[in-house]
Amino acid sequence: MAFTKVALIAEIAPGTAKQVIVNGRTLGVFNVNGAFYAIDDTCTHRGAPLSEGECAGTEVTCPWHGARFDLTTGGHLSPPAPRGVTAYKVQLVGDEVQVDVS
16 A cells, blocks of 8 residues: 555545545545545546535535535445445545555
8 A cells, every 4th residue: 555645634624525636546535533535536427526525424415416425435326326436445544644556
């Protein structure tokens, strides 16, 4: 595993997300009450940035058409998305949020 720093913990307040690019991949990094999750940031329906969607617990709703995704697995929970997105391992080291995209 090769973890890469994507943000400082303080940059992603609880209940928010941040779009980051790591090794050419666009990810959404989400802070859910101090637990961090990272998924591909592109909805599989029409390409909306999931980091701009609304979060409820560990689910994010696509801001364009309402498809829902599980932040823990990347799985899709409702249409119109035809499939899930990739979820990535996240670790906190000191004040950093790190993601493994290998």
